[in-house]
Amino acid sequence: MKRIIIAITLLAMAGFIWSQDSKSLLIEGSWSGMPQYCMTGAGYALSYQHSLAQLLSLEAGAGFIVTSRTIERDEIVGDVRLLDLNYHHAGYYLYAAPVLKIGREKAVSVDLYAGPVVNYQSSVFDRNRYEMPESPDFIGRMTAIVYTNKVIEGTFFGGIAGCRVNIRTGENWKVHLGVNTMGILKAVSSVNASIGVQFSW
């Protein structure tokens, strides 16, 4: 349900902005790191920029990030052999930010942006593997190794700040390299490095 609400909100915002002039559409893929839990992964984002002035645009976008990390444990506690922990994270995010445009008309330009983020994400941890002690005959286990952990989901708020270096490759096209950080309150923050293209008209 929350995903649907976010999608509808995104579409409404996109529709509103689409009706304005001086537009750019950006699509990018990213490498993502979540330093707090040492998770790494990938993501993608789609965003729209609307020019308000020579140095200022307004940007709204949405993206998806998935990251993971496996910690080998191989230790015995009591009768239990702890095998590994799998951290996993998946999150959708929606953001809006003013963009400071530096060198807009030049072959190489820079965008700086910062703004609020709404993030719908699962928390870390989705599997904990361990070997249990021998069970009596009347307890059946499909495997001696146990898979566990309920993923905790939620909608969280935070902020995003980042920059892009844009390289003009055609009259309407640019390629960009970017880096941004997303700080999510009470959830998982990330650092992202991205590469993408943008189309302006």
Next chain:
Amino acid sequence: MKTQSIFALLLLTLVGVSCKRADLTSPVALFDLQTQPRYLFKVNLDASGSFADKDGGSLEYRWDLNGDHLLWETNWLSTPVLTVQFPFRSNGYIGLQVRNSDGIITELYQGIYTDENYRINKAWSDLDIDFRRIDYSLYGPDYHHLWIWAYDNIQLPDSDEWYNFRFSADRATYGTLMTWDVAKDLDSDYHLPSRTQWQQMIDFCGGEALAGFNMQVEAEHGLQLSCPGLVTYDLLEESGTSGYYWTGDEADEDSAWALKISATSDETEFVILAKTSLASVRLMMEYYQYFR
């Protein structure tokens, strides 16, 4: 402006990367049953083997008792042992979630199997009023144990020597209350269970703490003991609330051991009664066949 901003952003990134790493630990969920589960018998689900992490820590527990993966039949509990009536006629899954103080949850589902191997037959005995018997087939590593118990409380024809309930329905439920001397010589094949044999039945039914319930519960594979009460000094007492079943063991010349169950307790106990007291009777016999 441009360079300063980029450096500021990179600095922010480095701060983010270098922040203290949070290596979360996840609790370990384990649960066991202390006795062989049987349909409708009470069992203790014991999750005390679970732990929050290797350094300890508190846990909370909740259970999916019907294994439907939909609803949790209990709230979060602070105690790891839960007594429930086993809900499956044959096999089923029971789920456990444990939650540590950080709110991290580990979930474990285990398949639980029952192994009912019994037959209910008419018992051919020397008694005037027939009773049914239940034959349990139990297998050990090198033997087959045929364990035969009366499935009804023994009934005798009316006599001044013992006590019969006035109504036939009560007689069918409660049987006849009789002295130990009458009970011990009722039949040439079936005999009063000794304390040891009753104890085996108690263990079969979940141990002292639960056997009182499990020996009364209306499950076909159980003894379904009733609570007729006890007659002492020609006075019927505790009818409907307690049952006293003779064992074959004397305590001394004038008294003998009896098993006591109560309608309001899951527990059983052995008590000493005067042999002249009138109590209930279940008979039994058993055979062992060893494999060579």
